[in-house]
Amino acid sequence: MSKVVYEGWMVRYGRRKIGRSFIHMRYFVLENRxxxxxxxxxxxxxxPIKTLLIDxxxxxxxxxxxxxHGHMLYVLSxxxxxxxxxxxxxxxxxxxxVLIWKEKIESVIDQHQEPQIANGNKYVSFEYKSGMDNGRTASSSDHECQFSAQEDEVGAPSSLLRRTTIGNGPPDSIFDWTQECDSELANHNANNQAFSxxxxxxxxxxxxxxxxxxxxEVDYLPRSCSxxxxxxGVVEATCEEIFGLVMSMxxxxxxxxxxxxxxxxxEEVDGHTAIxxxxxxxxxxxLFVWPRDLCYVRYWRxxxxxxxxxxxxxxEHENCGQQPGYVRAHVESGGFNISPLKSRNGKPRTQVQHLMQVDLKGWGVGYVSSFQQHCLLQMLNSVAGLxxxxxxIDERGAPPRIPVMVNMASSSVSSVKTQKIDELSVPPGPSLDQTNAASRNSVMMDEYSDEDEEQMPEAEQEACPTKSDNDAKRTAPKEEPFEKIDLSCFSGNLRHDDRENSRDCWRIxxxxxxxxxxxxxxxxxxxxxxGKHLMDLVAVDWFKDTKRMDHVARHHGCAAQVASxxxxxxLVFNVQVPGSTHYSMVFYFVTRELVPGSLLYRFVEGDDEFRNSRLKLIPSVPKGxxxxxxxVGSTPCLLGKAVDCxxxxxxxxxxVDIDIGSSTVANGVLGLVIGVITTLVVDMAFLVQANTTDELPERLIGxxxxxxxxxxxxxxxxxxADPSRLY
Structure with a gap:
């Protein structure tokens, strides 16, 4: 049996014939050959699904x-x-x-150099180091080497080069401030201080x-450009961890x-360049200074x-025009230089340099030096934030995301119609929760599919332009419409209102x-x-009484009885609030039928011990x-272990009758909340906790x-008194 060199879970990345990318988690195994x-x-x-016999x-x-779909992936081919x-x-x-796998695969390839030489094909291990001619540090993501053209020729020499990197290098417009230019380049640009x-x-x-x-000397700079x-600064983390955080949005x-x-x-230009x-x-x-925005090229290596x-x-970019209410600033030069230092006391240390040279534009900006310095220092302080x-932070495992931008047509200020279109197309400044949620239109099921779907040949993927998700949706087959539940027949005494600033109401x-x-x-x-809920929330009741209210599904004409x-x-959640006057907020979730064998089905049909170990609540207070x-926080809580259910x-x-008063801690928080409840906006999500791979991913009940x-x-x-006659 062959010796396993390295193994583990990685992402299988590809593109379907309709041009839409997909990712699957797969278990990769690297052996000697x-x-x-x-x-x-x-x-x-x-x-295995697929194998490569390495030589x-x-x-x-x-x-x-x-x-x-906003997830950042580092790709090897x-x-x-x-x-x-x-x-x-x-x-x-x-x-x-990715770096570990790259090193392991290269080591396996290196082991097969001798057979190549014995067959008369001298094999040379080569990694292109762009910038060797001008004194730059060798990079694993710069221009193709001068020998790469020989590889593609039919009559190429017998000496083969194992090229391990690709990339088109930084765009010509970007000045690499991390490198010192050689004397020839400096003399050539003696009159251009930006390149000295x-x-x-x-x-x-x-x-x-x-x-x-x-x-x-600043004479050559615009007055508004600093x-x-x-x-x-020094950050106690690895270069890779800092780089991943810097690249995320x-x-x-x-x-x-x-x-x-x-x-x-x-726009994603290539693997190392994006707009x-x-x-x-x-x-x-x-109140007096308009906000600033930027459209810029980002290159990394x-x-x-x-x-x-x-x-x-x-x-400038055709899909990122001037936005109403914003002044478009201009980045002359900027970026990060993240360099490793020797560890101290067993902790990794990294030097982080953050440079910015910005023209903030706008009327009168060049005459207020304090504005320039304040804004630059605010941006540079991100190093201290890192x-x-x-x-x-102890847990750093969550993959970063970049929300994909909607098309932004250039607007004409004089055209009211065009301005309205722009206002609709520009995503509003999101809250933290919305940004964490990223794109609502993302279809994440590709990541969890057990099937390798038919896809475009990988060699053609490079030549095929990447389609946006919106373009792919136009070509993808439409889903069959399903019959929705008629919600008009359900009602509760708490008003349903979807308006943002409504009071004394609920919404989904x-x-x-x-x-x-x-x-x-x-x-x-x-x-x-x-994502999408498993059940529909159809009504909410807001009750009070002199004693605790159990089994509220007995309430005549309630949504549970109408659904039956x-x-x-x-599925009825009765959140019981104790006090001199007892309150109950009751949520009615409805579905056509439970899927036999599903986690929700097992929760409904299971015993109380299983239910207590799985029923989870995720709270949040967006306003308060x-x-x-x-x-209150936003940490998920297993209700059956925190309070009596x-x-x-x-x-x-x-x-499910949830007695908040059964927990001293919960009762203390409730005492704080109940006094200011009229000022609060509270979100609650109910779900059944998934513990095994067969049960994952988790889905919200509602x-x-x-x-x-x-x-x-x-x-x-x-x-x-006898609800059975109503069911």
Whole structure:
């Protein structure tokens, strides 16, 4: 039996014939001469989905960064030089795993050099190091080498080159400030100070950072454009961890970058170059100064010394025109230089340099120097934010996301009609929950499919332009419409109102505002937006009485009874609030039927011990005082272990009575909440916890938002003594 060199879960990345990308989690196994992947971890003599018989003709291509529904993936392609259609494309959510696999596969290829030489084909291990001619540090993602053309020629020499990198290098418009130019280039551009070697002076020390300012004459700069400034700090984390955080534009960025308001992907040029849209959060007299936004090219590479370089430069794009209410700033030069340092006390250490040179544009900006410096320092302080974020966070496994941008046509200020179109197409400044939820239109089921669907040949994927999700949706077959439940026959005494600022009412909360366990939670602890609910919330009752109200499904004419008459199944959650006057908020979730064998079916038909171990609540307070939001939190809670739950199983319903007063801690939080309940907006999501791979991913039973509830609107219910006659 062949020796296993390396194995583990990776992402299988590809593109279907309709042009839409897909990802599947697969188990990859690398042996001495074989690379294979399976649907699950192989046992006994399980047959792999696909294999590659590795010899000295194989190449490992670093395809850089790709995005799939906002998820960032680092992609490798392993293929045979003589049979390019025979290849495997694999990816990972973090660059560390990709680097390990790249090293392991290259080591296996190196072992087969001797057979190549014996056959008369001298095999040369080669990795192109762009910039060797101009003194730059060798990079694993720069231009193709001068010998790459020989590889594609039929009559190429017998000496084969194992090219391990691809990439077109940085765009010509981007200046690499991390490298010193050679004397010839400096002399050639003697009159252009933007391309000469930079000299810096220490301006100040702030938040544990050294802030430097470039020493140049500023006559050639616009009045609104500042000198280049950079912040230098040390972060106790690996280069890969910092790089992954810097590249992300999900809700995590709010926790370390105080100048970030919103960001999204406009266009993916290649694996190392992308065009991004970025809104700045600059709190300098916001009543008088218009907000700024950016459209810029971002290029990244990994150097051979393990450091990472991320470069910025503004540019125009047809799908990212001027936005109403924003001034388009211009990045002259910017980015991050992330370099490893020697570890100390067993902890990794990394030097992070963040440089920005920005023309903030706008009328009168060049005459207010304090505005320039304030905005630049706010952006540069993100290095201190990175340091504190890593110092306080233990779990760093969640894959970062970049929300994909909708098409943004250039607007004409004079045209009211065009301006309205732009206002509709521009995504509003999202809340943290919305950003964490990312794209609501994302279809995540591709990630969890057990089937390898028919796809475009991988060699053709490079030549085929990437389709956007919207374009792919136009070509994809439409789903069959399903018969919806008529909600007009259900009612509760608490009013249903979908308007944003309504009071004393409820509405359905978007499932994507909640994060639940993914299909692969058992392997990498990742969570995903919850998506569509399993059941429909049809009504909410708000009751009060002098005693605790149990088994409220006895209430004559309640939604559970109406559903039973129509042959529907109901799940009733009765949240009991103790006090001198007892209150109950009752949520009625309805579905046509339960799927036999499903996790929800097992919960309904199971015993109380199983129910207590699985029923989960995810709370959230989008609007309310800081102390209430901190007290309630947003951590999922197993209700059966935190408070007493009583389960009443009827012929066509299951009621769960949740006694908040049974827990001292919950009762204390409730005492804080009940006094200010009219000022609060509260989200609640109910679900059954999934513990095994067969049960994952988790799905919400349903979610509700209650807004500014008035205690006086509760009514005293009339509960039937014998509810069985109504079912």
């Amino acid at each position: 074989l690379l294979a992947y399976y649907k699950r971890k192989p046992q006994d003599s399980q047959v 000295g003709n194989y190449r490992v291509e670093d395809r850089g960064l790709k995005t799939h 392993v293929y045979n030089k003589k049979e390019k259609y025979h290849r495997i494309t694999m990816a990972a959510f973090n660059i560390q795993e 070697g930079k000299h810096w002076r220490l301006l100040q020390c702030q938040n544990g950072l050294r802030i430097f300012e470039e020493l140049v 000198r280049a400034m950079k912040a230098v 999900d809700g995590t960025r709010f926790e370390w970058d105080c100048s970030f308001q919103y960001g999204s992907l406009v 991004l849209y970025h809104r700045l959060q600059l709190d300098w007299f916001p 990994r150097n051979d010394d393990g450091s990472y370089v991320v470069l910025f430069r503004s540019r 340091r504190e974020w890593f110092a306080q 909360s978007d499932g994507n505002n909640f994060r639940v366990r993914s299909k692969h939670f058992c392997f990498n602890k990742t969570k995903i937006p919850a 008459e129509k042959g529907l199944f109901s 005082s800081w102390i209430v939001r901190q007290s 009583n389960y009443i199983r009827g012929p066509k319903y299951l009621e 979610a509700v938002r209650v807004s500014h509830i008035e205690l006086s609107s509760a009514i005293v219910p009339k509960l039937d």
